[in-house]
Amino acid sequence: MADSLNPATAAAPTLEVRNLQTHFFTRGGVVRAVDDVSFTIGRGKVLGLVGESGSGKTVTGFSIMGLVDAPGRIVGGSILFQGNDLAKLSEEEMRHLRGNRIAMIFQDPMMTLNPVLRIDTQMIETVLAHEKVSEDEARARSRDALGMVGIPSPDERLKSYPHQFSGGMRQRVAIAIALLHRPDLIVADEPTTALDVTIQGQILAEVQKLCATTGTAMLWITHDLSVVAGLADDIAVMYAGRVVEHGDVGEVLDAPLHPYTHGLIGSVPSRNKRGEPLRQIPGMTPSLLNLPEGCSFRARCPRAQADCVVMPELKPWLPGRLARCHHPHLEEVVAA
C-alpha cells in the first residue's frame, strides 16, 4: 500500500483511516471516544458510518476534519487523504484543505450558516477563501451550486437570509456551500436526521445524484440503518469507540456477522415483524470512561463466551467482510 506523502495516485482510495485513536483527557479520566477505527472510502463511493449515541461516530468525522478541540486529541493512527496523512498536517495546511478538498455537512444547518449574513455573502466568501476569482464569477458559481441542490430560483434566493429558508432548504444551502469547490471528500454528520421524511427523501436523491456525477467520496454518519441501506455502498458499524463490522452494505444488512449489528437490525421495527415483540439488545451502551475489559459488547452479547475477555481484532472472516468478534454469526451467512 502506498505510504504517506505521495501525491494523489489513482490507486490510492480517497480516504483511508488506519487505527485512528482520538481520546479526551477529562478530569474524570481518559475518554476513549475513538479507539482503533479503520476504514477506506474509494472515489465516488458512499460509506455509511452507523452507531448509537456516544459510539464515537461524530468524533471520527471531526478527527478527519481536524476539528477536535481540547481536551480531545488524536493520539494515534493515520488519516490518509489521497495518500497524505491529515493527522500530520499543520493547522495552516489543514485550512487549505478544509472547505476546499474536504467539506463537512452538519446535522444542524445553522451551525454552517451565519444568521446575520445573506446567503450570497457567505457563499462568495467561501469561494474566494480558496480561489482567486472575480466576485462575479464567485457569484455565478454560488448560483449554480444552489441550482444543483434543487433550490428553485437561485438568483433570488441568494439574496435571502438563513431565517427566510425552511429547515430542508437550509440544509440544501449547507450542502451547496460544501459543494462549491467540488471537494473530493464530504463528511456528512446526520444531515437529514432533523428533517421530515419527504424532505429527507428529496435531499437523499440529490446527494446520490451528486456523488454519482462528480465522483465525490462521502462519509455519511448516521444512526439510521434504513437511510444507509438505500444510500451507501459500504457500511461501518461503530460500538463504544470501535468499528465492530465493516463490509458491503447489502451483505452486512442481509447477514450481519457481529452480534451487535445483528441486534441493531433486529431492533428496527419494519413490515415483516408487525405485532411481534421486537428483538431487543439487553442493557445499555457502556460508559466510555470505564469500558469492560475485552470486547466492549460482551456484557450485552448473547454469544459471549469466556474468551471474550480478550479484545478481538477487526479481521476479515469472509472476502470483504470484517468483524471484531470471536464468535461471529458465520452459520447464518453460509445459510443465506
Added chain:
Amino acid sequence: MSQSQMQMQSESVGTARVFSDSETPMVELRGVTRRFAKKLDIAAKLARRLGASVKEEIVHAVDGVDLRVRKGEVVGLVGESGCGKSTLGRIVAGILPQSEGQVLWNGQDVAGMQGEAAKIGKLRRQMIFQDPYASLNPRMRVADIVGEAPLVHGLTTRANFDSYVDEQMRRAGLDPAFKRRYPHQFSGGQRQRIGIARALAVAPEFIVCDEAVAALDVSIQAQILNLFMKLRTDLDLTYLFISHDLGVVEHLSDRVVIMYLGRVVEEAPTERVFTAANHPYTQSLLNSVPRIGNRKRAFATVKGEIPSPLNPPPGCHFHPRCPHAFARCSVEVPKLREIAPGQRSACHLNDAA
C-alpha cells in the same frame, strides 16, 4: 423478560382484535378545531386604526378533525412537522382546550361533565411526552415524580406510598432501588421509563404517546416499544400513538390516521394503509420512507415543501405538491369519505372513479 412472558405477549398481540362500528368509542372527536392567534401589539393596532391592512395571524393547527378511538385499540397518528398531530394529541389528553368541536369520553361530552366525573375522566387520559429530558422536573426525586399525582388523587396513602411507587417503577422496568435519585442520574431510555411510570401511576385507561420513542437510540427504542406492547395487554390500555416514524407506527398500530396541515387526509386499518394507500399524500409519504430492505436505489421524491400553516393553500391542502391535482382540487376542500370498509380518504380523485 422471561421466555414464557415473551410467548404470552406475542400470542395476545398476534390475535387480531375485532372492532365494530356500533360500539361507543372510548374517545371521540367531532369537528375539533384549534386555532392559535398572534395578538396584535399596540403599534400594530395603531397602524390598523390609521388604515393599514394589518391582520391577526391565525394558525389553524387542527382544522375540523373527526377521530374515534375504541377501547383496546392502538391508533397511530402520522404526519410531518407542523401538521397538528401534537396539538391534536394534547386536545385528546385534555391538557389543551379546543377552539371548536366536541371531545367525547365514553360517549359523554367532556365539556358537560361535572365534579368527580370530570376529574376521573381527565385522570383516565394520560400523556407520555417526546423529550424525556424536558418532561421530568429536574429538582424532584423519582419517587415524588411518580407518586405525587396518585397521592393527591387518593389512589394511595402516605403509609403505602413507598410500596405503591415501587410497584409502578417495577412495572415500567425500573429498579425501585433508584427511587431516591434525580432524573439527571438516568439515561434517556430510563427517563422515558420514568415518564411511563408517572403516566401509569394514576391508573389510566387511555394513553397519548407523543413521539415517545423519537429521541431514543434504536436498541433502546425497541425496549420501550416492547414495554408499550406488554403494558397494553397487561393493563388493557388504549393508545393514541403519535409519530412521524412510519416503521414504528406500522409495528404497533391497529389503525393509522394520517394528517396533513391540520386535516385528516386518510384513515384505515394498518394493513390497508401500507398495502393499498388511497390518498396521494399517504402514497408519497410511504414512498419517501427509507427502509432497511431497500438497497442502493433512487429515492422517490415528492416535489415541493410543506406549506406554511399560516397561509395554507386553498381547497385540498396537498394540491400544490400532488402529482394528480386537477382544477377542482384548488377550489374545493375534499371530504373524508369511506372508500372501503374501515378506510376513509379525503381526495377528489375518488369521486371520479
